Amino acid sequence: MKVTKFGGSSVANSEQIRKVGDIIKDDPERKIIVVSAPGKRNKEDVKVTDLLIQLAESVLNKEDYAKRLQTVLNRFLEIAEELEIEQHFLQDLEQSILTIISDDSSDRTKMDKLKSVGEDSSAKIISMYLTKLGLNATYLNPKDAGIIVSDDPGQAQILDESYEKLYKLRENDEIMIIPGFFGYTNDGQLMTFPRGGSDITGSIVAAGVKADLYENFTDVDSVYSVNPTIVNNPKEITTLTYKEMRELSYAGFSVFHDEALIPAFQHQIPVSIKNTNNPYAPGTLIVAEKKHHEKCVIGIAGDTGFSSMFVSKYLMNREIGFGRKLLQILEDESISFEHAPSGIDDMSVIIRDFNFPYEKEKKVLRRVQDELGPDNIKMHRNLAMVMIVGEGLMSTVGIAKKAATALTQANVNIEMINQGSSDVSMMFGIQSDDLESAIKSLYEVFFNDDE
Amino acid sequence: MKVTKFGGSSVANSEQIRKVGDIIKDDPERKIIVVSAPGKRNKEDVKVTDLLIQLAESVLNKEDYAKRLQTVLNRFLEIAEELEIEQHFLQDLEQSILTIISDDSSDRTKMDKLKSVGEDSSAKIISMYLTKLGLNATYLNPKDAGIIVSDDPGQAQILDESYEKLYKLRENDEIMIIPGFFGYTNDGQLMTFPRGGSDITGSIVAAGVKADLYENFTDVDSVYSVNPTIVNNPKEITTLTYKEMRELSYAGFSVFHDEALIPAFQHQIPVSIKNTNNPYAPGTLIVAEKKHHEKCVIGIAGDTGFSSMFVSKYLMNREIGFGRKLLQILEDESISFEHAPSGIDDMSVIIRDFNFPYEKEKKVLRRVQDELGPDNIKMHRNLAMVMIVGEGLMSTVGIAKKAATALTQANVNIEMINQGSSDVSMMFGIQSDDLESAIKSLYEVFFNDDE
Numbered sequence A, B: 001m002k003v004t005k006f007g008g009s010s011v012a013n014s015e016q017i018r019k020v021g022d023i024i025k026d027d028p029e030r031k032i033i034v035v036s037a038p039g040k041r042n043k044e045d046v047k048v049t050d051l052l053i054q055l056a057e058s059v060l061n062k063e064d065y066a067k068r069l070q071t072v073l074n075r076f077l078e079i080a081e082e083l084e085i086e087q088h089f090l091q092d093l094e095q096s097i098l099t100i101i102s103d104d105s106s107d108r109t110k111m112d113k114l115k116s117v118g119e120d121s122s123a124k125i126i127s128m129y130l131t132k133l134g135l136n137a138t139y140l141n142p143k144d145a146g147i148i149v150s151d152d153p154g155q156a157q158i159l160d161e162s163y164e165k166l167y168k169l170r171e172n173d174e175i176m177i178i179p180g181f182f183g184y185t186n187d188g189q190l191m192t193f194p195r196g197g198s199d200i201t202g203s204i205v206a207a208g209v210k211a212d213l214y215e216n217f218t219d220v221d222s223v224y225s226v227n228p229t230i231v232n233n234p235k236e237i238t239t240l241t242y243k244e245m246r247e248l249s250y251a252g253f254s255v256f257h258d259e260a261l262i263p264a265f266q267h268q269i270p271v272s273i274k275n276t277n278n279p280y281a282p283g284t285l286i287v288a289e290k291k292h293h294e295k296c297v298i299g300i301a302g303d304t305g306f307s308s309m310f311v312s313k314y315l316m317n318r319e320i321g322f323g324r325k326l327l328q329i330l331e332d333e334s335i336s337f338e339h340a341p342s343g344i345d346d347m348s349v350i351i352r353d354f355n356f357p358y359e360k361e362k363k364v365l366r367r368v369q370d371e372l373g374p375d376n377i378k379m380h381r382n383l384a385m386v387m388i389v390g391e392g393l394m395s396t397v398g399i400a401k402k403a404a405t406a407l408t409q410a411n412v413n414i415e416m417i418n419q420g421s422s423d424v425s426m427m428f429g430i431q432s433d434d435l436e437s438a439i440k441s442l443y444e445v446f447f448n449d450d451e
Helices: A014-026 A048-060 A066-083 A088-102 A107-132 A161-171 A197-208 A242-250 A262-266 A322-332 A358-372 A399-409 A432-448 B014-026 B048-060 B066-082 B088-102 B107-132 B161-171 B197-208 B242-250 B262-266 B322-332 B358-372 B399-409 B432-448
Strands: A002-006 A030-035 A137-139 A175-179 A182-184 A190-192 A213-218 A239-241 A271-275 A284-287 A299-312 A346-352 A376-389 A416-419 A425-431 B002-006 B030-035 B137-139 B175-179 B182-184 B190-192 B213-218 B239-241 B271-275 B284-287 B299-312 B346-352 B376-389 B416-419 B425-431
Touching: A002 A014, A002 A197, A014 A030, A014 A066, A014 A107, A030 A107, A030 A197, A048 A066, A048 A107, A066 A088, A066 A107, A088 A107, A107 A137, A107 A175, A107 A182, A107 A190, A161 A197, A175 A197, A182 A197, A197 A213, A197 A262, A239 A242, A242 A284, A242 A299, A242 A376, A299 A358, A299 A432, A322 A346, A322 A358, A322 B322, A346 A376, A346 A416, A358 A376, A376 A432, A399 A425, A399 A432, A399 B399, A425 A432, B002 B014, B002 B197, B014 B030, B014 B066, B014 B107, B030 B107, B030 B197, B048 B066, B048 B107, B066 B088, B066 B107, B088 B107, B107 B137, B107 B175, B107 B182, B107 B190, B161 B197, B175 B197, B182 B197, B197 B213, B197 B262, B239 B242, B242 B284, B242 B299, B242 B376, B299 B358, B299 B432, B322 B346, B322 B358, B346 B376, B346 B416, B358 B376, B376 B432, B399 B425, B399 B432, B425 B432
Parallel strands: A002 A030, A002 A213, A030 A175, A137 A175, A213 A271, A239 A284, B002 B030, B002 B213, B030 B175, B137 B175, B213 B271, B239 B284
Antiparallel strands: A182 A190, A271 A284, A299 A346, A299 A376, A376 A425, A416 A425, A416 B416, B182 B190, B271 B284, B299 B346, B299 B376, B376 B425, B416 B425
């Protein structure tokens, strides 16, 4: 059986939902369907989840929310009318939103409940539509499905006991339509996952039912070897491994929320990326293992928003514990670091900007100065990381040469190179301004030059 | 004024000592002379210091030491006769050795005292010889010079108070000949420095008297850009900075004991490397700062004897403190690490083999397994590090390209790249077997290709 997830753009309007219906009808293995809330219908549009957050903010601020409520209802009205869904659906929806608004739950719980309305309604509409198509389909609430989560509104984590419950869904004959993005605590409280939560739900359900395949329908034909907004018509990736996917996500690939696929990965469920608008395109398959081959580089990724803290101290390498103490100071301040390249008398710590806000900088630098007595400390903001990704990369002679050649051709200065641990990626620290030209040049060298 | 140090090969026999005399006579600025014990006269020869250590071992093991004593005395007899040094010198020498042997000091102190006889006798002979040449020269014992050290036989460290005492030597009109390799505690106990100790003495004295120049006479014309046993007739380095020298030493350049020049560096004394056998060759000047220029790479160095401990754990990068805890375990076991490159879900720690003996490996790996619960730990022995050294290297576009190209041409797989902190070096981890071909190829690319 397959667990099939449709993202926001796949359920943005009736036209898209008709495609979803066709896709489900097309393959009887698609037994469990996970859906997002309706996304943008065009570039200027607003996602339903964002409309719901705006509504929730009005409610919590005790402002007049009538107009915002109407905007939400109008989105669903349009879809329901075009799909000829029974009228009572909209009345039920309005009533359930009003019930949430007037109940006496805390602000955070109220926010979570309102946010979940998008996915929940989407699942209900689709199950009604599928029934109309003559399929044996049913809406399944996450509570009934067995998605049990931690009590952490907006940041819920799946509890392990869910997987056993979810496995029982295999016994069900119907096509089950489960809303993504939320689950329930053991006490029955609704909690949403972090943003990107429908991907999380899909991945959890696929893991729980031990699906043969987790299909993730979105609006691109595949994962591309490089960001298509930087390079025109880049190569599609047909197969990649979990590790490669993880490295690509780390360095800015936004096909998925970084951690959404973890449950599928941990349970070794293959993941297929498909396009709702072009469902017969082969898509991209993400698997646990694949054969290495000579042209091992499968993608180029890059991301800005890194900083480096450089510390030098004459004879540092004779001082046992220097590096550990430096990392300890960061840990004390709850700053997680990415990498720590070192010379003989110096060490740099690479940190994501969002982990190291400016307000922490002063304290950290003072502690380093006071406790480690370095000769020099320098903060270096505005760094970007560009990564070459591919299993077997480290054991392939010549990759570093190609990469360094590409960066030199683009006149990009390499501030940092980090290779030495992962066999899946090689990472270069560069100036943020150089990122786009670096990515273009690396793409040329690895994907166009050596046919 | 200059402090001038002559190494073991420069005082190995009477012929060499005559050259030393000429060099001292040639420049009245050479006011303080530091000498090693006589070194090897030819490839099969044994250094006097090693003869003395053998003698000390016989004494401490209560074996018959007469033959070993005679071997030591014969070395000095030959030199003294050929230089026509007064006869009583040898009688005094034998008497002083016998006094050390029969005194009631501890084994370690006795070892230190016997080891120091080589340098001490060398200084006495040279001062007598210089006097014969008509120079106003005098032997100066390190105690009288003011070399005060910590109470740590064989591992003495200079105490800061020495520098003030040494500064007073400037008032002395005579040429002072100071034996290298040892000093005295405040209690008057003789202590030797770690091996390479005459370099340490020279560097300390130069720092103490605030010399204009510290001259280090050895048996090579200069510091070479690469190991001359690997590349024929390599380029000579005319000027290099302390930092460059330090990086080269780190990666296997053996012109100096790694830490010997630290006192000179810390007191900003320029250091000149000269050849006793070719004293008018320009030599190599080591300075605090120099102008950067485009061809910034000044040397290629490499060393074997590294290991890497690879640790991977899925989602490591979400675990604050993972890296710090790993380094903590090493610190607890008194293992100093060199570098710690990391991926997203993995981290490698590069350690010198001598800091991580096999007997510690099992315990460390078990602690890492128990305390960090990684998915995978792998030890990787037999690594070599090859380094490209030159100030300004990191801010020069294209260095990484050239280096990676050279390694690819030599079919060397790069296991690790470490750049990101030092502006002075770029480091590649490779298989030990590949070291020589890597060095050759890097030398070609950086020193022969781009005239």
